Amino acid sequence: MSRRNVLRGAALGAGMVTLPALLSACGSGPGGGKNEVSVGSNASDAVPKKAYAAAFDAYRKQSGKKAKVNTKDHNDFQENINRYLQGRPDDVFMWFAGYRMQYFAEKGLLTDISDVWSSFSGFSDALKAQSTHDGRQFFVPYYYYPWAVFHRTSLFQQKGYQQPKTWDQFIALAKRMSKDGTPVAFSDKDGWPAMGTFDYINLRLNGYDFHKSLMAGQEAWTDNRVKKVFDTWRELMPYYQKGALGRTWEEAGQSLQQRRTGMAVFGMPHPGSQFPENERDDIDFFAFPEIDPQYGQDAVEAPIDGFLVAKKSKNVAAAKDLLKWLGTPKAEDIYLQYDPNNVAVNSGADTSKYSALQKKSAELVSGARQISQFLDRDTRPDFASTVMIQAIQDFIGDPKDVDGLCNSIERQKKTIFSQPVG
């Protein structure tokens, strides 16, 4: 059996997956593609879905071209991305910045959109770096959401808590909260939320450059610097609410809202979507505390979502036209009007309608020296999903055996990273 046959089989499988999209594409008949660009969307949740619909509607009004959105369940989209890109992808699709994009660029599955980028303005160098692979751009950033330590303002006032600046203050606060019966919210049933805490401790302890090379597989996980991350993390563990591995992030967010927990390391949409609208003004956050003064609070974890064009896109010209528009501040403004849990990437975006939380988020990120994405967006997907999720859950279940854990991660890392990309 040749590789070609396998690929053909895979493409066929992908065809089955995308068949509904395909059929509906046929409905518009030949020539219908001229003024229509199809968009593969992973925005299956109600709020972003509505927000995107408004944005694409604005594009149609402005350009006269219709964006046909094919929405798939967020996780399904993610899991089928390989077959999607090799099968019959939409002209434009939604995806993430950083290594998770570069991985597919490396495999030759993406269309170079450097020419579109040359028309952009208002994107910082950090953003450009996150959109670039091998000196060429493949990604149009749309919005981001920072990770930080979120809490209720009213609870802090009521109990007289102060936002901590350093790790020691942070631990002291956590200890006090735990005594007061409102421990630190923590959840990792979904496998990824705890990665944010790992990333931040690593960034504060060892700096962004180490984070990057660790994620790229260039550092050993048995390195003392990595072990120190886990050891530091363990200091916080006693003050977490119990049963993290059986709790989803939604439940952790609700416990924050119900004042049963005091604070949580989260991304902005997580508390945002679990608080009823009239209580959203009560959400506040502080940057993850400083551990080593050498690195201070320089790095901010802020995953960026945006748009890409697959190599197999049928209508590259229309796709690029849409991307040009999506890169404008106005396109972001329309989206954010309906989804206040994110922040625009373009510096030209209208921030006057921002909530206090959005304003503070924008400040946090613009003041950052480095922007990291997230553990599972900064490293190879096969490593993140088959090794790191289990490893971090193991650590939460049994925080004592750091040596054994690091050895196991390192051994698995070696086998995975020794497999060539492409």
Place this chain on the structure above:
Amino acid sequence: MALTSPRRAGRPRLRRFTRRDLAVLVVLLGIPVLLDVAIVWGPTLASIGLSFTSWDGIGDIHWAGGENYRNLAENYPPFWPAVRHNVLWLLFLGLIATPFGLFLAVLIDRGVRFSRFYQSVLYLPVVLSLAIVGFIAQLLLGTDQGAVNTLLGNRADPVDWLGDSRLNIWMMMIAASWRHVGYVMILYLAGLKSVDPALKEAAAIDGANERQTFFRVVLPTLRPVNVVVGVITVIEALRAFDIVYAVNKGRNGLELLSVLITDNIIGEASRIGFGSAIAVVLLTVSLGGIVTFLVQELRGARDR
């Protein structure tokens, strides 16, 4: 049936096949054979082949030899727990849930009051898919909002039914049994109804007590049902995928071989060679069961 007569008659009869007969034969035999090869044997052999390679689903396929298997046994922490859990699941259903189903069937068959009602209630969960059972289990056993913890009133120190890796597999097996027991019960009820009462009477005249009658007389006559139930138990045990995947994607204490295959092959990870190696292990495990079953059956058929 005597095996010799068709063989003797075979040759001359073959010549009598008309072209139409042949066409019918080709269609009726050929299509199933083709389907069988394409849907069952093709993928099986492809998996076995791929298990010796390293492939990410996009680029070139690299020959890896036995590397995947070595990795699996030595370097992949979830592998051995998954094997253990698969075995545990089979044992739990086989030794606890299935006998319990039989027990309920016997009780109901003896005509307890409201037996129709119990029968319906116990059978009800069978209409649910295992994934749904998983969701129901989450509603009951969730850490913060689960009904069980609410009833226990231990909000400050909740029992982590689904997150504690020492507990969750048992909870899941109990949840899966909820459905399995009803299924087994119905099958046995049907079987018990067909047991000739004269046999029991004869046993009673011979002086057998109730227990002896059941184990020595009734159960052996249920042999065909036992075989069906055995097969169903094995299938249900291997199908445990749905429930653990619905609960926590089969991680953290709920690992199963089928979950590891999915994790490695489907999704962004795409370690297709590695995932295929796990699939081959699962295939071997299943074949072990199937071969034992077939040998038993064939031997039984010969004795009969």
